[in-house]
Amino acid sequence: MSALLAARRAPAAANALRLSGYARRQLQSVQIRKAHTQPPKADVPPTFYPRMTAAPALLWTAAALGVGVFWYKEVEERFGAEGASPSPLVGDAKKKTAELLEAGKAKAQGLADEARDKASSAKDQANEVAENVKANAASAQKQASDKVASVKDSADEKVGELKGKAESAKQAATDKLKDAKQSAEEKAGQVKEKAAGLKQSATDRAKALKDIAEEKIDAAKSKAEDVKKAAADKAESVKKAVKDKVDAGKEKAEDVKQAGADKAKSVKKDAEDKVEDVKKAAKGKADELKDKSELVKQDAKEKVDDAKETLKSKAKAAAEEAKSQGADIKEKAQAGAQVVQAKVSETLDLEPLADDTTVVFVLGGPGAGKGTQCANLVRDYGFVHLSAGDLLRAEQNRPNSKYGELINTYIKEGKIVPMEITIALLHAAMKEAKSSRFLIDGFPRKMDQALKFEEAVVKSKFVLYFECPEEEMLKRLLKRGETSGRVDDNIESIKKRFRVFEDTSYPVIEHYQDQGKVQKVSCKQPIASVYAQTKDVIEKELHL
Ligand SMILES: Nc1ncnc2c1ncn2[C@@H]1O[C@H](COP(=O)(O)OP(=O)(O)O)[C@@H](O)[C@H]1O
Ligand SMILES: O=c1ccn([C@@H]2O[C@H](COP(=O)(O)OP(=O)(O)O)[C@@H](O)[C@H]2O)c(=O)[nH]1
Structure with a gap:
């Protein structure tokens, strides 16, 4: 084991x-x-x-x-x-x-x-x-x-060199800046002095003009007041005379009517009496008397009708006379108003702009898109855009403006504000802009404005007319009214503005059409397509 x-x-x-x-x-x-x-x-x-x-x-x-x-x-x-x-x-x-x-x-x-x-x-x-x-x-x-x-040693050397150069460049720049500053300050001082002088003289001139204008306006006002009062007195007295005559006529007609009625009554009574008498005597004679009474009645009626007719024609003649006197007074009053307006126009006293100023009138119905297209032109070509409506609205809102209330009423009603106000505003804005190229939007809307502006301020180069159907403009204005806050972008005012455009402003376009100065652009397309047409017209007309 x-x-x-x-x-x-x-x-x-x-x-x-x-x-x-x-x-x-x-x-x-x-x-x-x-x-x-x-x-x-x-x-x-x-x-x-x-x-x-x-x-x-x-x-x-x-x-x-x-x-x-x-x-x-x-x-x-x-x-x-x-x-x-x-x-x-x-x-x-x-x-x-x-x-x-x-x-x-x-x-x-x-x-x-x-x-x-x-x-x-x-x-x-x-x-x-x-x-x-x-x-x-x-x-x-x-x-x-x-x-x-x-490497560090050689870099240090280079940095040293550059530093030296920078130092000397800095010194040169500081010297230059100092010189420039000094000369600018000198120039500014001169300009300031000049401006102060100009301002003073302009202020003096404006004050003098204002005083003259106020004097003239006061005189015109008091004259107008007198004329108005005289006209009112006369109208009152004529009215009273007519009324008296009508009342007298009426009274007379009443008397005649009453007399006729009385006579008819007494005749009737006689007849009835006689009928009563004769009734007893002979029944046959009663019919005769009855006929006679009928005849008398007829006669009385005719007499009353004649009296009525006479009074009516007398009253009509009196009324006609009163009417013609009234028309006369109205004519006189209108003549007075024209005198007043002429006097106010004189006070415009405008200093014309340089002849080489380029002015394009931009016209079209309310809401056609004038403002929208003007904004594009300003962006691309550097025009100064002045909208008459905008200037009026600004003046209306200016504290202490004498015309605020008046402008508000006119705009709400779609009516054209008196030309003196609009032209004065446009003229002031053009002077202030210090440009030589203007788009004047929504002006002139009335023949008197067109004539006065071209006579007192400057001639226009041509008219850019934006054509647009009314229903399209209505649609756009109602939409704009949702946000614009304008007192006239509501259906009532819009309807009135359409009527004023048709009756008063369109004739201005026809006037320029007769002179071959109108360039039409169709507006019932998207904004970009309208602008493409607008650009073509502007470039062709002004060789831009
Ligand atoms: N071609 C267009 N198509 C549609 N809407 C437009 C056109 N052009 C303008 N609009 C609109 O219509 C309204 C009116 O235009 P606007 O330029 O203010 O007109 P106006 O020149 O009469 O003042 C604005 O709300 C604008 O936006
Ligand atoms: O020369 C002018 C331009 C405008 N308006 C008044 O301003 C309103 C508005 O004009 P705007 O051009 O601003 O508007 P649009 O009607 O063209 O949209 C008009 O209805 C007028 O009552 C005027 O009285 N005079």
Whole structure:
């Protein structure tokens, strides 16, 4: 049995021998690696490298020894001391095993020694390589730092040069700025002085003109008041005379009627009396008397009708006379008003604009899109856009404006505000704009405005007429009215504005059409298409 166990343990001894062979091969691999004199990887310290390769060899040797000792101990435990072996075969095996173990031990020791020596020489070589690498790195570092120092020196030099240049440029700029500032200040002083002079003379002139105008207006007003009062007095007296005459006529007609009625009554009574008398006497005579009474009655009726007719025609003649007198008074009053208006016009006293001023009248019904297209032209061609309606609305809202109330009433009713106000506003705005190119939008809307403006301010170049059907304009204005806040963007005012446009403003367009000055643009298209047409017209007419 123990011989069998010993035989079984023999392969374990062989394994120990195999392990020691593996340890030898590991040592050979150390030698091979060492033959390649490559430096160790950067992250592994050079002294660690040989130790790393020798370590597995030592481990394997120790393991082989451990297995051998374990196996030997077990055999000893199971089978006791050498002398207790049951057979010489077991003794042999034991002996052989001990020999093998001894030989393995000696070999492992030899290999371990060899490995240690080789590891130590590998360590020395590795240290040498590391020293070399270190020396190379130090010299490279030195070269690099020399280069950095020289680059830095030349950069410092350049920075110095540039700094000098910048300093001198800065000084030159400061000098220039100082000079410019001084001359600007001088110029500003001169301009300021000139402006103050101009302002003063303009103020004086405006004041003088205002005084004259106010005087004239007061005189005209009082004259108008007189004329109005005289007309009112006359109208009152004529009215009274007519009334008196009508009353007298009426009274007379009443008298005649009464007389007729009385007479008819008495005749009737007579007749009745007579009838009563005769009735008793003869029945035949009664019919005769009855006829007679009928005739008298008829006669009386005719007389009453005649009297009525006479009075009626008399009253009619009196009324006709009164009417013609009234018309006369109205005519006189109108003439008076015209005189007043003419006097007010004189007070306009406008200073005409330069002849080379370009003025384009932009006309069209309310809501045709005049303002929308003018805004595009301003953007693309730099016109100054003046909307008569906008100027009037601004004046209406200006605190202390004399005309605010009046303008509000006119605009709400869709009527044309007296031209003196509108022309004065346009003239002032044009003077203030100091431009030579104007789009005058929504003006002139009445013949008198057109004539006066061209006579007193400047002639227009042509009329840009935006043609649009009424139902389209109505639609646009009602939509605009949702947000515009304008007092006249409501259905009542819009209808009135359409009538005024047709009756009063369209004749202005016809007037310019007769002179061949109207350029028509059709508006019932999207804004962009309308603008494309508008641009063509403007460029062609003004040679832009
Ligand atoms: N071609 C167009 N198509 C549709 N809506 C338009 C067109 N042109 C203008 N509008 C709109 O119609 C309204 C009236 O235009 P606006 O330029 O104010 O007219 P107006 O010249 O009579 O003052 C505005 O609300 C505007 O946006
Ligand atoms: O020369 C003018 C221009 C405008 N208006 C008044 O201003 C209103 C609005 O005119 P606007 O051109 O602003 O509007 P539109 O009717 O063209 O949309 C008109 O109905 C008029 O009552 C006026 O009296 N005279």
